[in-house]
Amino acid sequence: MAPAYKEENYVIIHPGSANTLVRFGLEDPVGLPSHSIPTLVYKTANGYSMNKNENAILIRPIVKGKIIDINGFLFLIKSIINSFMKLDLNGGIELDQLHVLIVQTSKNWGYLNIEKLINYLFESLSLQHVSIVPLGLSAMFSYGSFANSVVIDVGLEKTEIWGLIDYEVCDVAGLVINKGGESVTDSLIKLLPGWSRDQIEDLKKSDIFQCLSAEDAENSFFGVDGLKEKSDDEIDVAEILTEGKETDLIEGKIQGKPNAELEVNSFVDRNGQNLSVAKERFQGCGDLINSIVDGIYHSLKKIIDPRRRQDCYEHVIFCGQTTRIPGFKELVMVKLADKYLISTHKQLNTQQKAASNFRNNIVEHEEANIQQVPRHMKLINKPDYFSTWKKHGFEDCSFLGAQIMSKQIFNHNNELSITKSFYLEEGPSAIWKVKL
Numbered sequence: 001m002a003p004a005y006k007e008e009n010y011v012i013i014h015p016g017s018a019n020t021l022v023r024f025g026l027e028d029p030v031g032l033p034s035h036s037i038p039t040l041v042y043k044t045a046n047g048y049s050m051n052k053n054e055n056a057i058l059i060r061p062i063v064k065g066k067i068i069d070i071n072g073f074l075f076l077i078k079s080i081i082n083s084f085m086k087l088d089l090n091g092g093i094e095l096d097q098l099h100v101l102i103v104q105t106s107k108n109w110g111y112l113n114i115e116k117l118i119n120y121l122f123e124s125l126s127l128q129h130v131s132i133v134p135l136g137l138s139a140m141f142s143y144g145s146f147a148n149s150v151v152i153d154v155g156l157e158k159t160e161i162w163g164l165i166d167y168e169v170c171d172v173a174g175l176v177i178n179k180g181g182e183s184v185t186d187s188l189i190k191l192l193p194g195w196s197r198d199q200i201e202d203l204k205k206s207d208i209f210q211c212l213s214a215e216d217a218e219n220s221f222f223g224v225d226g227l228k229e230k231s232d233d234e235i236d237v238a239e240i241l242t243e244g245k246e247t248d249l250i251e252g253k254i255q256g257k258p259n260a261e262l263e264v265n266s267f268v269d270r271n272g273q274n275l276s277v278a279k280e281r282f283q284g285c286g287d288l289i290n291s292i293v294d295g296i297y298h299s300l301k302k303i304i305d306p307r308r309r310q311d312c313y314e315h316v317i318f319c320g321q322t323t324r325i326p327g328f329k330e331l332v333m334v335k336l337a338d339k340y341l342i343s344t345h346k347q348l349n350t351q352q353k354a355a356s357n358f359r360n361n362i363v364e365h366e367e368a369n370i371q372q373v374p375r376h377m378k379l380i381n382k383p384d385y386f387s388t389w390k391k392h393g394f395e396d397c398s399f400l401g402a403q404i405m406s407k408q409i410f411n412h413n414n415e416l417s418i419t420k421s422f423y424l425e426e427g428p429s430a431i432w433k434v435k436l
Contacts, residue, residue, distance in 0.1 A: 009093060010406055011084055013077065014103040014399045015039060017062045018156045020076065021399050024084045029385070030403040032392055037080065041072045048075035064157045064178060065106025067113045074120045077102070081125060096128045099410040103402050105135045105153075106160055107174055115428035122423045131409045131417040132431060134169050135398045136162025139319050142394070142401035143380045148311035150300060152292060152332075153398070154320035155180045159292055161299045165308050173312075175299040179288050181322040187284040192277070199269050204325065206267035208259055209281050211289070211327035213334060216260050285328060293335045306373045313374040319397045333377060342372040
């Protein structure tokens with residue numbers, strides 16, 4: 001019998017390399033994470049602590065998706081759950097009433113670490129209801145219910161590709177790329193050597209930093225050739241912007257010119273400083289995007305059934321904060337189509353044409369032979385019924401999907417979660433009998 005649903009009893013934990021997203025309790029409609037906690041702990045002579053002291057050693061339990069300090073990770077999970085209990089001011093919730101869902105944010109967690117996590121949740125924390133869901137599946141559920149899809153999660157230091165077949169993670173159709181948002185930062189540091197890392201991060205988050213399609217690049221102030229990213233030995237120190245250029249910038253803004261048509265544009269960093277930047281605001285993402293394009297193709301080609309493989313190409317989902325960069329997702333799709341789309345008239349399928357088609361999030365070509373894949377590609381449209389998430393953005397869609405799944409997992413189908421009684425029968429390996 002599945003446990004009765006009480007929205008205040010749910011805890012959703014989404015551990016990432018940089019931050020762990022948490023929500024205590026559910027809402028209808030589902031809301032945003034209630035907390036974002038740095039994925040950090042401090043190791044002391046007496047164990048672990050969430051507080052820094054003089055002799056403490058800073059520990060990042062998760063690096064590039066890998067749990068490198070399992071004890072530190074378990075302490076972080078315990079601290080989050082204990083914090084939830086302290087927030088229960090009325091004292092009406094007991095540990096054995098909690099329904100804890102943890103998102104497995106990387107295939108790199110490892111079987112042994114996952115079993116240690118299950119053991120800890122039941123033995124040390126005395127929980128009664130637990131579920132662990134893979135990020136790829138939870139991201140898919142945030143967009144709806146698609147039997148076959150591919151999820152691209154662009155993280156801090158790695159990008160992970162999840163192929164999903166028949167509503168399950170397809171292990172062979174997955175790939176971890178050791179490049180992520182930090183790769184863009186590192187590229188920009190080379191392009192802007194006089195800038196601090198914080199300034200680079202603020203540029204990435206500003207509204208002037210974007211990826212341009214071939215058409216927009218052609219029509220930009222610099223042209224396609226001017227925006228090509230140079231190799232390390234070709235990069236010169238960025239020239240200092242002259243007063244004349246800054247005047248042109250101001251005039252350009254007054255005239256309402258698009259960002260791409262301006263030689264320079266400016267933004268305000270976290271310290272209130274106004275920073276001007278030239279073509280570098282359109283650069284830095286090329287290497288990461290090219291790696292993602294190849295990664296998608298090589299992951300999905302391992303799916304033997306061409307119909308399911310094609311279906312994945314027609315249900316593409318992106319998540320991760322780096323995908324917030326305007327034009328990032330679209331440029332990945334354009335380059336994917338330009339390099340790998342099957343067409344009898346491929347020589348006519350220029351990047352410019354692909355860019356134009358992908359403004360409607362679709363490229364389609366007629367092809368009689370079903371064995372030739374991909375023939376179509378499509379980004380899934382964001383659902384419009386989560387008003388709060390529409391304003392916030394769907395970069396954390398895997399967290400949204402985890403909330404949606406939690407109601408189904410704990411409220412309707414006990415076969416998808418581990419209860420304490422099932423754990424006592426099977427031990428930590430029970431996770432492999434219910435793991436989604």
